[in-house]
Amino acid sequence: MAILTLPGLIDPHVHLRDPGATHKEDFYSGTAAALAGGFTCVLDMPNNTPPITDAAALAAKQRAASEKAVCDYGIHFGASADNTEIAASLAPQVTGLKMYLDQTFGPLRLDSLQSLVSHMAQYPRDVPILCHAEGRTIPAAIFVAQLFDRPVHICHVSRQDEIELIRAAKDKGVRVTCEVAPHHLFLTEEDCEKIGAGKCQVRPMLGTRADVAALRANLNVIDCFATDHAPHTLFEKESAQPPGYPGLETALALYLELARENILTLDEVIARCYENPRQIFNVPVQNETWIEVDADAEWIARGANMFTRAQWTPFEGRALRGKVTRVVLRGETVFENGRAFAQPGSGKNIRPF
Numbered sequence: 501m502a503i504l505t506l507p508g509l510i511d512p513h514v515h516l517r518d519p520g521a522t523h524k525e526d527f528y529s530g531t532a533a534a535l536a537g538g539f540t541c542v543l544d545m546p547n548n549t550p551p552i553t554d555a556a557a558l559a560a561k562q563r564a565a566s567e568k569a570v571c572d573y574g575i576h577f578g579a580s581a582d583n584t585e586i587a588a589s590l591a592p593q594v595t596g597l598k599m600y601l602d603q604t605f606g607p608l609r610l611d612s613l614q615s616l617v618s619h620m621a622q623y624p625r626d627v628p629i630l631c632h633a634e635g636r637t638i639p640a641a642i643f644v645a646q647l648f649d650r651p652v653h654i655c656h657v658s659r660q661d662e663i664e665l666i667r668a669a670k671d672k673g674v675r676v677t678c679e680v681a682p683h684h685l686f687l688t689e690e691d692c693e694k695i696g697a698g699k700c701q702v703r704p705m706l707g708t709r710a711d712v713a714a715l716r717a718n719l720n721v722i723d724c725f726a727t728d729h730a731p732h733t734l735f736e737k738e739s740a741q742p743p744g745y746p747g748l749e750t751a752l753a754l755y756l757e758l759a760r761e762n763i764l765t766l767d768e769v770i771a772r773c774y775e776n777p778r779q780i781f782n783v784p785v786q787n788e789t790w791i792e793v794d795a796d797a798e799w800i801a802r803g804a805n806m807f808t809r810a811q812w813t814p815f816e817g818r819a820l821r822g823k824v825t826r827v828v829l830r831g832e833t834v835f836e837n838g839r840a841f842a843q844p845g846s847g848k849n850i851r852p853f
């Protein structure tokens with residue numbers, strides 16, 4: 501049995517739904533899912549109800565997280581059409597500014613060129629801007645960032661033309677980084693029949709086989725893996741059909757599959773789920789923190805057995821290899837053999853204020 505000892509993983513893109521939709525997930529269930537998946541730090545997205553676009557909403561999220569989280573966390577702030585100044589002033593308390601340039605779950609889509617320009621112009625250069633951008637909004641985000649001499653991070657790249665454009669930009673020395681979600685590396689639109697029409701909804705939608713092949717062929721320009729853990733209940737997925745997949749508890753086994761397929765080395769996997777996100781999002785080193793992974797353990801993905809309140813997975817029934825057996829956070833065993841031990845509130849905000 502090969503037990504790997506790895507650094508606690510960092511997921512730069514999760515939706516823990518707290519406050520506002522804690523029936524889908526809250527800071528306890530979401531961070532327990534993170535520990536079960538081998539993550540000791542998660543960065544949470546702002547498309548809550550209400551969205552995290554002002555000081556009061558940020559304070560409410562900071563409070564919920566400080567009471568419930570069992571792994572460390574950072575909070576991404578949301579860009580809106582009229583919060584340029586407030587976003588910039590709160591930058592020291594957050595891990596990034598998220599701009600939604602296309603429609604997805606929640607009300608945060610930014611439609612005007614003016615909003616894109618004003619945030620890119622005024623947001624502090626040392627805190628990342630992350631863009632949900634698909635297709636033609638990717639070059640828009642990259643160009644405006646470049647104009648204002650700042651880096652930009654493109655979330656969940658999913659298409660061949662997108663990754664090829666990012667490769668071309670990087671080749672020119674443009675300061676752009678990007679992430680890919682495990683479902684865009686392991687599922688295609690053809691899987692929707694098996695997953696079910698409602699459950700299959702996700703933004704960006706699953707791509708073609710050619711898109712998956714292109715992402716895999718361009719892993720060297722992909723800086724980070726990010727689950728985009730976006731829990732909704734089964735009832736919601738089958739009725740209103742909101743987009744999003746839970747992903748924290750299946751991600752590491754899938755990332756390890758890339759190493760077993762010899763597409764990446766183990767070190768290259770760790771670069772994408774630890775070192776690069778740590779550098780891009782300025783995550784402080786977590787002392788005495790590591791995970792132990794039984795790399796050979798075989799298991800079947802079952803939503804009903806997971807910590808996520810969503811209780812389902814798009815990988816339902818899939819045979820996976822590699823299971824987290826123990827997580828040590830700041831010297832304490834917080835997860836072992838399927839059980840989370842940490843006290844709610846023991847997770848720390850990586851941007852204390």
Ligand code: NCD
Nearest residue numbers: 515604605702703730743744
């Ligand atoms: C996310 C959600 O549910 O919050 N859904 C999704 O399909 N990815 C929103 C997002 O990340 O776009």
Ligand code: ZN
Nearest residue numbers: 513545728730
């Ligand atoms: Zn997301």
